[in-house]
Amino acid sequence: MKRTSLAGDSCPVARALDVFGDWWSLLIIRDASLGRRRFGEFQASLGLAKNILATRLRTLVERGILKTVPASDGSAYQEYVLTPKGHGIFPILVALRQWTEEFDEHPNEIATILIDRDKGKPVKKLALYSQDGRVLGAADTALKPRPAAKRARRLAST
Amino acid sequence: MKRTSLAGDSCPVARALDVFGDWWSLLIIRDASLGRRRFGEFQASLGLAKNILATRLRTLVERGILKTVPASDGSAYQEYVLTPKGHGIFPILVALRQWTEEFDEHPNEIATILIDRDKGKPVKKLALYSQDGRVLGAADTALKPRPAAKRARRLAST
DNA sequence: CTTGTGTGGTTGCAATATTAAACCGTATGC
DNA sequence: GCATACGGTTTAATATTGCAACCACACAAG
Structure with a gap:
């Protein structure tokens, strides 16, 4: 009865939502992209419970969206900043x-x-945009099965 | 202890998440944009509980993302299709x-x-893109307070 | 060194949401 | 008319969320 995980889904939209598609993560990421870094800053800005914030920060770090760095003000605390993967959001x-x-x-x-x-x-x-520069709406697009992954044939047998 | 609503938030990201930011809505919208229309199609595709699907479809209709239309195959059932607001997603x-x-x-x-x-x-x-055609990264952007809404001065005093 | 305060959490409990499964009414299908 | 599929609703178990209290550590003042 766990919340169903989308991690194994083959749809890239579902895979993204599995990483940061819950109720708070995107807002934390938004705050981080606005330069907020400290636990207290997130908590004050978002007004969410501290335990929820703690678990969200932990999983975002685990998933490579955020990383912890030593506090910029010289104190012994840590701060949370976006990784490149996080900036990609x-x-x-x-x-x-x-x-x-x-x-x-x-x-x-x-x-x-x-x-x-x-x-x-x-x-x-x-x-x-299409590769030749036309603006595309949803109706101008389609989904194609992804070509099979290139196998590194030489390595596959070793 | 309700899940905190973001509806009144002044951040447009939060406002969007309040409408379709839960665990399933975006996947329903994705399916709808792929042409799925029937309750059973969504349920089979997503594998979520039927009661959850029912409530999600209802709120998405309430919020103007989906609308119900008579079934296209002439049966007495209804189908769910995206509104323009839904296509905007x-x-x-x-x-x-x-x-x-x-x-x-x-x-x-x-x-x-x-x-x-x-x-x-x-x-x-x-x-x-910027208005003069440069590609912008996050660091090339900033947030500005929105100008106060234009008041219809003549009407305001009537 | 001792006390006080702010930061950054953790823990426990109550409320809510999600889930699976059983059930139900209405249409078709035969 | 009877069975079955569709489109849900209901029910009960489980998971997640939210709040509040608590706690540990860092840092500062005395």
């Missing part, structure tokens, strides 16, 4: 943000806008 | 997929590739 956060911006019933409750730091102007909407 | 699914493709420890377990239906070639990676 950024486009997902942007996609979530843009969906709310476009479809939320109460857009006036949205507090912030994502801007290009250099020019200070709002970013463009994420768009999916 | 497609980029999020793509972003999740691409994250797995890039960072998963066992990429050989991924079954499918997303291709451009027209040419049959893999799509490009989603990228975030």
Whole structure:
């Protein structure tokens, strides 16, 4: 009766959700990408129970999304920062943000806008492109079975 | 002790997660975007308990992600199809997929590739662009407070 | 060195959510 | 008309979440 794990699923969407698809992880990752690093910062920002935060941080570290580093202020505590794998989640956060911006019933409750730091102007909407540069909607795409993995034939027999 | 709702949060990421950020909703939406429409199709595909599926479908309909339509095969049943608001989630699914493709420890377990239906070639990676066309990473962006909502001044006093 | 306080957790218990399985009403299918 | 499939609802067991109390350690003051 455990919550069913999606880890073995062959769908890449399910596999991603298995890693950070629970109720709090993406918000922790969002906070981390905004520069929050300390247990207390996450807890104050998110308002979640400390035991939940502790287990989430632990599993995110285990899964290679976050890593712990010695505190930057010289104290004996540790801080949590994103790994490259964690930074790779950024486009997902942007996609979530843009969906709310476009479809939320109460857009006036949205507090912030994502801007290009250099020019200070709002970013463009994420768009999916074909290799020859056309913008693709969902209906313009399809799923193809992945080609079988390349076997390292020489090594396979050793 | 209810699971804390994120509905009133001012962060657009949290607001999106409040709508479809639970363990199953995004997978239902993924299935819907693949053309699955019937209760039984979702249940067989996802392997989740039927009561959970029933409540998820109900709330997704309430929230305007799915809508029910009369069954396409003429039977008395109903089917669930994405609304425009639901179709808007497609980029999020793509972003999740691409994250797995890039960072998963066992990429050989991924079954499918997303291709451009027209040419049959893999799509490009989603990228975030500034208004003048530069590709932006997380570090090239910032958050700005949203300008106050435009008040309809004339109407405000009536 | 002793006390006090802030940080970063852990533990225990109550509430809620998820699950599997049994059950049920309505349509078709024969 | 009878059986069976579909689309759920109900029930009971188990898991997860949330809150609050507690605790250990670091650091600072006296």
